[in-house]
Amino acid sequence: MLGALExxxxxxxxxxxGVEFSVAFVxxxxxxxxxxxxxxxxRSHGGRxxxxxxxxxxxxxxxxxAVWAIAGWHQPGAGLVVIAAALLIVSVVMSLLLLVPINNRGKTWTPESRPTDWKEQMNHWDRFHYVRVAVIIGAFALLAAALG
Structure with a gap:
């Protein structure tokens, strides 16, 4: 059962x-x-x-x-899974504090209603998103390494 969960x-x-990398770099x-x-x-449509x-x-x-970390606590690689889960927590916190507020504004904009600094706001979102992508890539790599 643990193998299927992994x-x-x-x-x-x-x-x-893959989706988040594609959003950022494609x-x-x-x-x-x-x-x-x-x-x-x-961007507004994508945000919605x-x-x-x-x-x-x-x-x-x-x-x-988290379930993997708990279920496999005594398995080799459990520490890597815990660190990966911690990175995923960081990504959720980053999303809530940094990305979601910008996204919530941007998804309501139309060409007629967007603010004059909309590109600057999107550039801020992009920079935060690059960091978030790096964080979740790290979590993914740790999960993969935990199998070894």
Whole structure:
């Protein structure tokens, strides 16, 4: 049973890392190459769509990691799983304190209603997101290493 939990956790966290990496290094760069109205509309739509999904994914990844840490407490690699879960906690806290407030504003903007500093706000979001991506990549790597 622990083996199945390990695989499910790594797959769920790994896919989350892939989505967030893609947002950071592919999608937002594509959006930035569009005219301002299209760029802002794409980011707003993405913020609404992913903003509805990602809380469950982040919390689900954290819960799976915590269950793995508890269930495999006496297994080799348990310390790595605990550190990975701690990194996932950091990612959730970062999301709530830094990214969600910007996302909540941005997802309501239209070309007619966006503030004049919308690009600056999106750049702040991007920088915070790069750090969050690094944190969840670290968690993913630790979970993978815990299997070894």
């Amino acid at each position: 695989v499910v956790t790594i797959v769920v966290v790994g896919v989350m890392v 999608m937002n760069r594509i959006f930035s190459g569009l005219p301002d109205d299209s760029n802002q509309a794409a 769509m992913l903003g509805a999904l990602m809380p469950f994914w982040y919390v689900g990844s954290l819960v799976l990691s």
